[in-house]
Amino acid sequence: MFYRQSGIRHTRYEQDRRLWRLPFDRKLVALVCALAVAAPFLLSDLYVGTYLMPWLLWTTAALGLNLLMGTAGQVHLGYGAVMAIGAYGSLHAARAGVPFEFSILIGGLLAASIGTLFGAAALRVKGLYLAVSTLAMQYIVDYTIVHVPAISGGSQATLQAPPVRLLGMALAGDAAYYWFVLAVCALVTLFILNVRRSSYGRALAAVREKDYAAEIIGVSTFRYKLSVFWVSSFIGGVAGTMFAFCYYKAVTPEQFHLELSIQMLATVIVGGLGSVMGCFFGAALILLAPVVLNNLISGATNTFALQVGADLVSHAPLMLYGGLIVGFLLFEPLGLAKIYDNLRNYFLVWPFRHSR
């Protein structure tokens, strides 16, 4: 049902290698894209500016981390620091008068070069040890930002972001910023989707499965480990820049603390390691669930005039949120993307049950 395969014959290699091989998948993607583009006309600017936009931003960052963790198998606990480097780098560039188009690249390149430096640890250590050495990156970067007033912006430690001007046009209003964020997110998504079917992606997969086996079949782990840190840190830097310019509009060190790194890690794991769609689902759960649960519970207590203590009202969403994460991971350890995949597989062969 829905995902109909009968009568679809791929007669050329290009057809078989397409990103979405079934017409239904393509239509679904087109529909989602159309809805995303039309969102400012369909939803109030509250939802566009404070739900959709941060969702896309978090997804963009998660995609970068997922390339590193899911595709290449390298753990990173300091991704928030990478984003901070991007944000501060581009912000200082923009304040020095560099046009935004170049500032965002400067932020990305700065994050990429420093991220690669710390990524070099991956050449010697793996797994938990790599996690701890990237955690060190988080602390070193945090410390440097807070302790160098030239970076953090003096005693108040806040820097205002200049308004974004693209090709000479200033972005005005939530919708313009949203479309810009959407465009960047779409670009990163397309890039990550395509990485997987390139020789680069296959080399990363080889490194992920066993690095010395990869070396034996001719994949230089040295090159690929460093380059994947470079690419994912670049994406992280760009995402950090977008956070700073499009969403927060003022940067403080607290925005990029360890909590953000943990959030990103959770997004990637809950969404599904190595899955592009998982990043979207994961970001939706990790980022938006606390807000939605909070509003639902306080709405319910107000509406039905429940006699509940303020403590419970503020802590109940946290419990539910934790429960949701544990529940989803128990139900499907491979993440939210896998839940969608199971559904799709079910409908692919419906009414038969071969996929079970």
Added chain:
Amino acid sequence: MRMNRRSFVGAATAAATLPAWRLADAQDAKVIKLGMCQDFTVVYTFVTAEYSQGQRDYFTLVNERGGVNGFKFHLDVVDTGNAPQRGIEAYERFKREGVVLVDPLSTPVSRALVPRALADKVNMITTFSGRSDAADGETFPYVMPLSPSYWSQATVLIDYIRKQEKGNLSGKRIALAHIDTPFGREPLTLLHVLSKRYNFEFQAYPYPPPGTEQSAVWTQIRRVKPDWVLIWGAGAGQIASMKEAARNGIPFERIASVVWLSESEMNVVGAESAKGVLKFEGVAGGREPKIIQAILNEVQAKGKGAGKPEIVGTTYYNIGVMAAALITEGARLATAKNPKGPISSEQLNEGLRSIKNFTAEGMLPPITITKADHQGGGKGRIAQWDGKRWVPKSDWAAADQDVIWQMIKSASDDFKKSGK
């Protein structure tokens, strides 16, 4: 009762539309809506519950007495978990619901909201939190600290120490044990300036956040034998500071703290053994102030209190009352000018910025907010823990405001230049 699909959908629709109906109901010209998006669950847990209870109780008191000039307050309280993006979400939602004032009570959230509040012209109060340079009302017209900034607190503390040393600080050693975050580092520049002005030796000892482990710092402090130690932290960090001070033999009478020190922290350290600790106080503590008595008699006694009765009159509760009282005074001035309502954000701003010599019936130092000065004068006093309660040791006063205003101007000039 078994629920079929149709009744489920029906019930869900009803549940979804009910809040909307209630909202429409509250759209009254004589209601002033306030949005309290605060951190109840993550970092500011040590203060928010008590602070918020104070605010809610005070607004209940005002509403029970018939409001200000016939206007009543409607409070929306929501948890942000100290996360800027959740603060932004709450702020944007409030803004669309007609909220004219928000109170984030969190440094990261308020910093993320500053550009939005200035652009949207929504009042944001940052009592004892947020940017010190927001005292410059010309640069930050809609950001309202309404309280002595951390810089002002440091000058009041140094002034008290100077008086204890008979006006002469030269050659004295003053140490600062502070948490290594932007909040903890805020007084550094100022204290360096003051050390030149009064000729004392100043040394800072940062400890890493969250501040529960400070033993290394305090052995260093012991070695230099300071005459006075300032402690600059919050919550668990303050408790660890006092415990380490005791372990290293530093007398409590020589320890002076930033505003974040309350009864609950003293009880954890040991109420009796912590005798002598000094702290900055921006609002009278305890249950003696008339307003607190009124809350006890007219709100708590009638069972309308927002929380446990034993919290009433604690330090952070009273700070919450102070914030609420200042908002109410601003609203009183605004409604007197616009008796028909509804009160817009600009009108409330106008009111808040014309508060003059307001003492909340003796609970506060006289506070005057002007278009230039959003800090309200920076007056405070020193209180000492006597084993049971905080006893005031000095009169309400401000000190060295000239240095502070120089720093405020240079910081706010930086702000004006940025963001273009």
